[in-house]
Amino acid sequence: MKPVRVGLIGLGAVGAQVARILVEEGATSLAARAGAPLRLVKAAVRDISKTRQFAPDPSMLTTDPFEVVNSPEVDIVVELIGGENPAFDLAIGAARKRKGFVTANKLLLALRGAEVFEAFEKCGARLGYEASVAGAIPILRAIRESFVGDTLERVQGIVNGTGNYILSRMTDEGIPFDDVLKDAQRLGYAEADPTLDVEGIDSAHKIAILAALAFETIVDFSDVYTEGITRITPEDVESARQLGYRIKLLGIASKVDGAISLRVHPAMLPERSFMANVNGPFNAVETQGKNAGVNTLVGRGAGGGPTATATLSDIISIARDITSGGAPRMAPLGAPISGLGKLPVIPMDELRTEYYLRFTVPDRPGVLAQIAGALGDNGISIASMIQRERMENQPVSVVLMTHDAVEADMKKALAQIEATGICLAPTMIIRIAENGGD
């Protein structure tokens, strides 16, 4: 059987693993599964002289990624450099040459997914992007192929390993955010500039991709409401625990009456739910389908091995397609993007949820009445309250859990409380997650 020839762009932690496995197993076990030998034939890197975890034959190396896309020797292009450019041009170039294209690039697909999907569809080329969301967890294939006969109503998950590592350590050890972040940076779990991870932007990229797939819609990345974890304090973590919850950075995409809600924010999860027990670098994604009910997939969301596994699954899938000789068997998004519109997005103001609130206020009579009054004025009722131990002349924390309330009403209530001048520090708001129903 004619080998399927693979060209890699990027030989970092993931790329080196993919290269190694292709070289070591491409002619044996992978060939049996793919229906043809897989052969690494080209690899583009920024610096040819750099020492790597795995070094392919130097004759394969180039510094020009477009050489991989344009080479007549390459059947499948694997893009592992990330970022919008030149990844976008590489993807479009591969589509036009009707090559298979495999990418782990969540930013590219979150920001320019519709264009990329459409290009591959129009050109009749194959696109694999399993590695772009949640590492080894096979969530994209599950949506595109396993829940494809169902109607999905919600997809939510812990899809950022760095954020989850930080929150897990804050929860287990009671250390402040800044200290854990520094430690995570030292250990290589967080980038020097951690913005994408801790501000929820990386999670938002993934939620944009998941929502597009799950709800078969074009998603504008700017429609994803995004809030990070930098303001969470050890006190919030401890209050959550006392109330029977854990705090997680959650990405949520849901569909109600033909409109979708897209959001990333810290959320309180019941301590016995699966999601609450997904710790450290693990990711988890939960789907809710009309017929299948709730499914939860848990695994390693990042790292060379897990991401290489997801990348190889796409390479092998495309190799199987090529070897079987037919046309592409499905559109990149499952259903053709040309037939899809853009579903309306539910504004955050219309969100209805329960809330955790932490006020920092002076320790004097009447303060609680002012808070409760403002909430009541806006139709929000209090479910429970924790008042911290008092220290003379020190501000106190008032921690409240509310019943279901509408976000716009909550904003009004908080503005009203703010206006009384009793808040000595910004008020902390954490939404309660909808339970997965396990």
Next chain:
Amino acid sequence: MKPVRVGLIGLGAVGAQVARILVEEGATSLAARAGAPLRLVKAAVRDISKTRQFAPDPSMLTTDPFEVVNSPEVDIVVELIGGENPAFDLAIGAARKRKGFVTANKLLLALRGAEVFEAFEKCGARLGYEASVAGAIPILRAIRESFVGDTLERVQGIVNGTGNYILSRMTDEGIPFDDVLKDAQRLGYAEADPTLDVEGIDSAHKIAILAALAFETIVDFSDVYTEGITRITPEDVESARQLGYRIKLLGIASKVDGAISLRVHPAMLPERSFMANVNGPFNAVETQGKNAGVNTLVGRGAGGGPTATATLSDIISIARDITSGGAPRMAPLGAPISGLGKLPVIPMDELRTEYYLRFTVPDRPGVLAQIAGALGDNGISIASMIQRERMENQPVSVVLMTHDAVEADMKKALAQIEATGICLAPTMIIRIAENGGD
């Protein structure tokens, strides 16, 4: 686009759901995803006059399942009647006619899988069997397509909903097995003859299928060591809890040095592990891969909706293949079965694990010394012990946890203890599960 025509065999809880969804969505949303309309054209039932959850057009109905297989109008045959016969002949018949065949029949594939896989492979026909293991949980597709670039070392899971429902209620409510079983039968969660579920045979069917896929081997069903949950008492459940464990019926397939271990038995799981928190009718399957690490998939393991979702995923997958016009893109087992041998099976006697032991003995001095002595004679050391409160002249329970021991040594030790005559009731043995590493 030419419609893909589906014929169903069986219109029970699952079949009726599949039929309904095909009729309601086959020309719209499913058509967009499959690349062609899906049309239900035939359905075989035992009794045409029976009232059903969903009744297709009466002109489609037949009482002869072979009419579905032989009809030139049918592209994909969906077998939902279960059992070995006539399901085996229907499968082979479909393969010979090069029709797509989708089945939820775990018994068939556990007992005659190698023959069925080989027939489809030789005939160049497509076989889907996602619904045969763990309902809506997309575990077979995950192994065959998502972890296909990895090397799997272990697959284990809670794959029987009835057994898990019974154990969950025993754990939550402290009720004896027999009482929960009666209740489960009354509620329709357990069959009138519950043997397949409570004796672990159904789980063994699923482990045989999972092992064949994960390790690319021919599996003899008789090689699966099988032990059920009927002997577990509320006392075992309570002792497990005190020791920080939950008892689950676990199916385990693992591979060590080219040999495989296949077993189903009650197992103690650390209370904070994911598996320990999979309750009621939920199933979970955990895979451990060389590169991907541990992945856990949790969802509904049975029921009309979840199993219909899995069945539809196979129908749509085959429809996508047919529509794209190529040859079958992979062998039923992922890699061709013709190239596979039968991996050696590790005898249970060679298993090395920790054990929970409950002895029922007279309450008199020296008894514990006899037990500890016999264990020590066979190189087994005790990790912890619980002695129940004593009641005069009543037998007492001695509960022990051991360190790692070899099953053959454990058998010898237990025989030695038995021989002393101190055991007033059969000794209970529960193995401790290997932790998934979360």
